[in-house]
Amino acid sequence: MTEDEKVVAEMTADGIVGALRWAVASAHTRAWADFDPETGHNQTVLGIAAHTLLADRQDRAFRLEKYISTDDARDQDVLLAGLLPPEQGTMLTVAGVERADLNNSPAWRYGQYRWFLSSFEFGKVHEIAWGRKSPTKRKIAAQTGSDSLDQFVLPGTYEDRVGEGLDPVTLRELLAANERNSVLNIVLAHSLDPDTGATELFLGRPRLNIGGGKPWVWLRSLLPGDGGTGSGIRTDASDSTVPANSADVSDAPVRLRPRVVGQEPDAESAGR
Template sequence: MKSQNEALESLSRSRLNDLLVWGATVAFAHTNELFEDDAGHDQGVVGYLNFKHLCDLLDRATANGRFTLGDDVEGAGTDVLERGVTPEAFRTMPVFAPNSVSRSNYKGSPGWASDGIRVLLQSFAFGKVDDIKWAQRSNAKREVASQKVLVDATLFNAEDYGMEAVVETPNDFDGVTLVAAHAYDPLTGQYELYIGQSKNPQYRGDSCWHWHVKLLSGGTANSEALVDSTSSLPGAAATSEVDDIDVRIKMPFKSENTGTANV
């Protein structure tokens, strides 16, 4: 169980924060290429594309999902990892030791876990991070928002204030489940990425977060360094050559948590 400071230290130590920042930057750039206002694309399309791109990129960097090799496959697998991303995106992709980040889905919601922290994804409309209604999201997001925050015992005795000193977490994961909330507005080019512990408000005006911090923000996601105008969706092969990177793809991760992914 972790306090906010401990959770942030774990994110830094495991480099999940680096993974999320890299993934979001590349995902927003991909979404920027595909968005067509004249084709009727709206915020729902933006959220879905960001979600799908993020899942693909986080699995790509951590050797999970479709980037997990079977028992009869050997090799570094860099040829597979390069497909569908630009050379610059591949070059800047954070490299993780095998099995250091595992897939840890919760009730159909994709998650990635390391060092006692599990991260789920949630889209929101730009500028509305404090207005997310978890009760109107998936069952997974609603239940995760029911976790009680761990009070830092070094600040004061929580019990003296009638506060909970233990975090109640979904019983399939021995740790704290956080939410990475992402937003991109293709019309203005603005984007945001937050990480925090969600909360179901208890009264009018109550926050939807126990705490959250901003990992990334900017005025435009249309960066030529990350977007290749000759490619579109992940899966299209990049044409430029890059130096080989020693990346190992791990064995399959088996989980009983299956179901339909929730954006």
């Protein structure tokens, strides 16, 4: 079994993938429903809204942050506040996940797997340039993939600040440190088409591609329709916004929006 097969199989069996599907369906459906170019919204507004709501929906599904379960009778009211009835009825809750943020960049950890959020322009998941992402994303990509393990990475490439006395390190050393920590850093990559509301959701191990080349060591789609290879493109809004699990979310309304010109923003750069 390859690494990607193992990761997806374990996260599926433990309910994580189902919760992530619910989270992206809820977050993207709400973000696109509120998106109104005629009132002045642009792709930056849509991207930030989708990114923020996806973090919130994960915290709900995993009962984290302000949604931590207590003995208070108001817990359920807080958990369901702001959700539409279909979302409330299909929400999946999974225990055992914890927040594992890095440099203010939201992250979640389950066992040895820690995943970070990253947005991308719809249909271009294979064109991500990690060198243009936030310092935290560059660090993760440097730790998890490269053509040459002996390539030197300067401290400024993967750290937010370069301190005095820091020496260059090789990717081999970064990988060794990652192994000692027994944590596999991966990325939950998501995209929302501003014209149709269609969704893409991938789980992958990034590859630092400062010199060009493929941005992923491996990449798997978490939505149905492309065999999980990450090679397919989600284009049908009424299908792509519905998670494939035992508790289906009702179809989102399909509306075509005026074309918004501009590149999808790196929404997470608002944080780290």
